[in-house]
Amino acid sequence: MGAPAAFCAPAGRGLALRGGAAVASATARRHARVAAAPGARRAPRMDAAGTDFDDVARRLAEELGAPAADAGDKDEGAGAENVSVGPGNGGLMRVSMKHAASNQEVEVYTLGATVTTWKARGDDVLWVSKENKWDGAKPIRAGIPLCFPQFGPGPLAQHGFARLATWEVVFAGTLDDGSVQTVMTISDKTDNDVIREWGHAFTAEYAVTLSPTGLETSLRVVNTGTAAFDFTAAFHNYFAVTNVSEARVFGIEGLPYADRLNDGASGTEAADGGAGYLVDKAVDKLYSGAPEELAAFDFGALKVIKIKKSASLPDATVWNPFGEGGCDGGWKNFLCVEPAAAADKVVLEAGEEWLGAQLLGVE
Numbered sequence: 575m576g577a578p579a580a581f582c583a584p585a586g587r588g589l590a591l592r593g594g595a596a597v598a599s600a601t602a603r604r605h606a607r608v609a610a611a612p613g614a615r616r617a618p619r620m621d622a623a624g625t626d627f628d629d630v631a632r633r634l635a636e637e638l639g640a641p642a643a644d645a646g647d648k649d650e651g652a653g654a655e656n657v658s659v660g661p662g663n664g665g666l667m668r669v670s671m672k673h674a675a676s677n678q679e680v681e682v683y684t685l686g687a688t689v690t691t692w693k694a695r696g697d698d699v700l701w702v703s704k705e706n707k708w709d710g711a712k713p714i715r716a717g718i719p720l721c722f723p724q725f726g727p728g729p730l731a732q733h734g735f736a737r738l739a740t741w742e743v744v745f746a747g748t749l750d751d752g753s754v755q756t757v758m759t760i761s762d763k764t765d766n767d768v769i770r771e772w773g774h775a776f777t778a779e780y781a782v783t784l785s786p787t788g789l790e791t792s793l794r795v796v797n798t799g800t801a802a803f804d805f806t807a808a809f810h811n812y813f814a815v816t817n818v819s820e821a822r823v824f825g826i827e828g829l830p831y832a833d834r835l836n837d838g839a840s841g842t843e844a845a846d847g848g849a850g851y852l853v854d855k856a857v858d859k860l861y862s863g864a865p866e867e868l869a870a871f872d873f874g875a876l877k878v879i880k881i882k883k884s885a886s887l888p889d890a891t892v893w894n895p896f897g898e899g900g901c902d903g904g905w906k907n908f909l910c911v912e913p914a915a916a917a918d919k920v921v922l923e924a925g926e927e928w929l930g931a932q933l934l935g936v937e
């Protein structure tokens with residue numbers, strides 16, 4: 575899989591929340607789908623369960639007939655029963671989507687465009703902190719906080735403004751292939767102090783899509799100004815695990831890393847003999863050149879969470895504080911594996927765009 579160059583998501587039907595159906599369709603088309611990207615390169619020894627979720631799911635969908643939305647009716651609003659927009663926790667605005675054929679559900683808050691819940695086969699794959707106040711004052715610690723235009727500490731607020739800003743929903747509905755999708759956007763026009771502080775002209779679009787192959791999140795950044803800017807970014811996945819001390823990460827052995835718990839000291843991850851990296855102490859490492867596919871294994875639930883990422887996200891962080899100090903009382907029940915473009919800054923010249931995407935699957 576290279577950078578997802580082909581914008582192959584079909585036009586959709588659903589709630590066009592700004593600018594009518596034309597906006598909705600055009601927006602949906604612009605987002606690449608990792609699942610559909612041609613020429614995917616297989617990473618060796620990544621597949622902890624010995625099967626390829628993506629291929630199996632796609633093949634079955636083809637054989638059994640894609641669980642598409644009602645094919646005949648193309649009116650705007652058809653398929654909207656899969657999607658609702660309204661107040662969630664604390665009255666914060668939320669998009670809720672269902673992909674009934676594959677028994678998946680997802681919720682995305684406009685605060686930070688944060689995916690907070692992804693239910694697959696009845697279980698929530700993502701972790702939600704019980705300490706969230708849902709008052710809009712702080713980023714939501716749950717699911718998939720979006721880190722942009724700064725991953726980690728730096729001149730801006732920790733992890734940038736994306737998770738602090740309120741995003742505008744520009745599409746929420748069912749695509750012609752039966753996938754359900756919401757697209758949210760922010761730009762330099764968005765009312766947010768940290769965005770003003772950054773000072774660059776940009777738009778960012780974030781697409782969240784449920785399909786038979788799983789949950790896809792896709793961030794598209796466009797430099798709409800006349801001068802170059804740079805950024806770092808990450809999908810800060812909080813995966814729910816039965817007990818983090820029995821969880822393992824696959825795909826990172828032998829990779830170079832910067833150890834954030836040790837002033838960014840560089841090292842190389844030890845070989846794990848195929849058993850995966852055991853999270854038995856605090857870890858906060860940024861791995862460079864991470865493979866296209868990673869996995870987290872929850873031994874307590876015998877569950878494999880698979881992550882497929884675009885080449886434009888060459889890095890990955892593994893994080894768990896392994897203790898309550900400075901973090902969250904729920905630390906035992908999450909493991910963060912975060913596709914990132916962070917070891918080197920992404921430089922966008924005037925008029926250029928960048929797209930980073932991940933596809934999550936579970937078995």
Ligand SMILES: O=P(O)(O)OC[C@H]1O[C@@H](O)[C@H](O)[C@@H](O)[C@@H]1O
Nearest residue numbers: 726732733810834858891893912
């Ligand atoms: O507490 P925050 O700002 O949400 O960040 C949580 C963690 O996020 C991780 O991505 C970082 O690698 C950690 O260093 C950081 O502590």
